[in-house]
Amino acid sequence: MRSVAEHQQVVAELIQAPVPVRIPVGAAERLVLAADVVAPLNLPVFDNSAMDGYAVRHEDLVGASPAGPITLPVTEDIPAGRTDELTLNPGTAHRIMTGAPVPAGASAVVPVEVTDGGTETVTITQEPAAGQHVRCAGEDVRTGDTVLTAGTRLNAPALGLAAALGLDELTVHPRLRVVIASTGSELVPPGTPLRPGQIYESNAVMLAAAVQEAGADAVVAPTVADDVEQFLAVLEEFGAQADLVITTGGVSAGAYEVVKDALTDAGVQFVSVAMQPGKPQGAGHVNGVPVLTLPGNPVSALVSFEVFIREPLRAAMGLTPARTRHEAVLTDAISAPPANASSGADAGPPTRAP
Known part of the structure; x- marks a missing residue:
């Protein structure tokens, strides 16, 4: 059994910061500067x-x-x-x-x-x-002044200043491209009439929103049935475009665990983490692309994203932590679920997840 902290470290090491790039000023909104901006001229330029x-x-x-x-x-x-x-x-x-x-x-x-x-x-x-x-010339900014420092998240005033200084490009941490692939033969798109045994697919929409809230770009792959060949084909097609792939479902110990079946020998390690929800997890590289596999239960998937993925994803783009950590002392005991409730795809002892 892996601890929450241990799996957080694994994920943090998996999600690596890409090399900074130079992009047009007009495309840099909400990105983070990777280098200081030094004024090449005075503002105002002339009296x-x-x-x-x-x-x-x-x-x-x-x-x-x-x-x-x-x-x-x-x-x-x-x-x-x-x-x-x-x-x-x-x-x-x-x-x-x-x-x-x-x-x-x-x-x-x-x-x-x-x-x-x-x-x-x-x-x-x-x-x-x-x-x-x-x-007067230079009363706002003097030539050689550092006007924006590395680590600044670029907003409207910052971009306006850069443009006023005549800068057409900025060096930034690029926005990561995250592919989300949900698996499960029981899943159908919202708006489709349900047949017996079917449920609506919600993880992709939910995680795409979470990825975008974290500052990255989200790409939703087609939902994959419990078919290894189909899953691998989708992973190959969409993984080639990705800085990170997140899958949901197919990672537990039962039958028809398509993600686990497909990736166990492909470079992904599947483990149990001491938390509930979110016990079954997987992490590794497939064809050089980082892959994180989450449980299919929507609550488990979102908790897993919040506990393991959001902050490393933001850090790789130069962003500061989105969540403030608070510590408190319990006034009442927390009991583990009964033994008969510990079985199943997503069970495990409770934990305080940072």
């Missing part, structure tokens, strides 16, 4: 206007007020995207739009709201402070 208004020399407007407005000639119009270099001469103003480059010689931007909005001359009713409404 630019934070307001629609007029670029001015603040010393030209000393004392401007509603009672004593100052009028300046407007000598240039600067929309966002203008690329030629401009210089503001003393005693003049340039009309400027939000995000447009501030001309050399200008020390402030006066919002259009405190002017008459003129295009040839502008009358200004407020004295600006030096630097008013000017976003």
Whole structure:
């Protein structure tokens, strides 16, 4: 009998982290950075206007007020995207739009709201402070700054920052591709009329959701009847696409245990783990692909995923633990099931599973 901790270690060693890859920024959402991101340029890239208004020399407007407005000639119009270099001469103003480059010689931007909005001359009713409404180059990010560290899970703000820095690719831990294969001749798809002895297949939907919640991609293989050749054919076809294969059913000690029959001599070790539900487990490699075999009972399958697979799967993608572990002292005893309840496909002594 293998302990829960021992099987957790086996699974953790089986699920290995793939080599980091470079992918387009737009495809990196929710992935984890595998390398620091260092700013290749300043943000803002150049001094630019934070307001629609007029670029001015603040010393030209000393004392401007509603009672004593100052009028300046407007000598240039600067929309966002203008690329030629401009210089503001003393005693003049340039009309400027939000995000447009501030001309050399200008020390402030006066919002259009405190002017008459003129295009040839502008009358200004407020004295600006030096630097008013000017976003200086590098005030948010300086060239060489580490802006995102390895281990960061990429979200909308992080990806926006990377794109703003001109980065078209990022180095990330790739998302694992997990194939899920349910077995059992009694299983039929939901929505199909049930015949005597049949039940609806639910493990694939459930485990696919669990895999995706853990951050990986899930691929559901066709449900396989209790037929070794059919199972091996599905495993060969879908395993070639997988970083991990999870099977359900066919792992106990009875007859028609298709997974156990097919994989015992193929590199998978089948064991009993000291937990209930989830006693029968299997782990190994088939054709170089990690394979984990879970019980077919849906509760057992999901408990097995939570206890053994979720955290190693996340760790292989650079993700932090999804579950917080808590320890507590029992105030009442927990008794094992009666001896006659310990038989069957998924029985075993109770355990506290981390």
